[in-house]
Amino acid sequence: MILKGKRGIITGALDSNSIAWKVALKAHAEGATFVLTNAPVAMRMGEIKKLAAETGSEIVPADATSIDELTNLFSKSQEILGGKIDFVLHSIGMSPNIRKNIPYTDLNYDYFMKSLDISAISLHKMLSVAYKMDALSEWGSVVALSYIAAQRVYPFYTDMADAKAALESIARSFGYHYGKAKKVRVNTISQSPTKTTAGNGIKGFDNFYNVAESLSPLGNASSDACADFCVALFSDYTRMVTMQNLYHDGGYSNTGISMELMEIFEGKTAQ
Numbered sequence: 001m002i003l004k005g006k007r008g009i010i011t012g013a014l015d016s017n018s019i020a021w022k023v024a025l026k027a028h029a030e031g032a033t034f035v036l037t038n039a040p041v042a043m044r045m046g047e048i049k050k051l052a053a054e055t056g057s058e059i060v061p062a063d064a065t066s067i068d069e070l071t072n073l074f075s076k077s078q079e080i081l082g083g084k085i086d087f088v089l090h091s092i093g094m095s096p097n098i099r100k101n102i103p104y105t106d107l108n109y110d111y112f113m114k115s116l117d118i119s120a121i122s123l124h125k126m127l128s129v130a131y132k133m134d135a136l137s138e139w140g141s142v143v144a145l146s147y148i149a150a151q152r153v154y155p156f157y158t159d160m161a162d163a164k165a166a167l168e169s170i171a172r173s174f175g176y177h178y179g180k181a182k183k184v185r186v187n188t189i190s191q192s193p194t195k196t197t198a199g200n201g202i203k204g205f206d207n208f209y210n211v212a213e214s215l216s217p218l219g220n221a222s223s224d225a226c227a228d229f230c231v232a233l234f235s236d237y238t239r240m241v242t243m244q245n246l247y248h249d250g251g252y253s254n255t256g257i258s259m260e261l262m263e264i265f266e267g268k269t270a271q
């Protein structure tokens with residue numbers, strides 16, 4: 001019960017595959033109470049109601065790009081939960097360029113702005129709204145989910161790579177200001193490829209999931225394991241961790257090559 005008595009806001013639970021869905025289940029099991037939120041359009045699919053019932057949570061819809069809707073989210077959440085918010089999960093990503101299969105060299109710039117707004121600037125908006133409303137408790141914890149394409153090139157990840165680089169930078173920069181002001185910590189978790197709606201939307205996802213699996217000494221980190229890590233970061237056991245991008249990838253980010261991958265190519269050259 002490491003989150004006993006803690007109040008949170010969890011974004012991004014679309015269906016039972018969503019990383020945020022697993023985070024909500026684990027946070028509930030660890031004693032937290034929280035509000036679930038997602039874009040109103042995602043809400044129409046109705047799945048989130050099942051999660052709300054299972055975790056005894058209320059749902060407050062909010063488009064994470066709208067300051068008004070985020071303001072409503074933070075004020076309603078404090079009302080519902082009965083006090084300031086101790087943890088926030090930012091689990092939001094979307095690229096219209098990826099959805100429409102547009103290559104990186106020919107990006108549609110209106111879509112690009114949308115990718116950045118939804119996937120990165122929304123973290124700044126959430127933090128800024130919370131900061132101005134003084135909605136987060138001292139030693140509160142904000143976690144956003146990222147991907148290693150922020151540091152290295154993954155051609156098929158196109159403009160989401162730029163969005164993740166911005167997301168990680170915002171976590172660092174806001175982490176400084178919020179840390180100074182209220183001891184609130186802000187971190188990103190750089191997660192392995194994970195089979196979710198957002199993940200499967202990326203071209204060639206299955207191949208790249210398998211390559212990452214063969215490169216990671218521990219294998220790809222599952223969404224359940226990611227949820228455990230999020231809960232640890234929300235808890236008081238990680239109070240001095242802030243402004244970090246933390247790899248949660250089974251060792252992938254520090255592996256150059258694996259024997260398994262070498263063997264695949266040995267087979268090819270022998271043929």
Ligand SMILES: NC(=O)c1ccc[n+]([C@@H]2O[C@H](COP(=O)([O-])OP(=O)(O)OC[C@H]3O[C@@H](n4cnc5c(N)ncnc54)[C@H](O)[C@@H]3O)[C@@H](O)[C@H]2O)c1
Pocket residue numbers: 011012013014015017018019020038039042062063064065090091092093094118145146147190191192193194195196197198199200
């Ligand atoms: N799946 C992977 O391989 C992987 C790997 C590393 C990081 N991540 C990141 O994890 C996070 C969660 O993604 P997921 O894989 O669980 O997929 P998902 O599709 O289940 O979650 C993405 C969520 O973003 C929400 N969203 C989109 N636009 C929004 C808006 N305007 N306002 C509020 N919410 C909005 C969607 O409704 C959805 O719930 C994303 O940031 C994603 O980039 C995913």
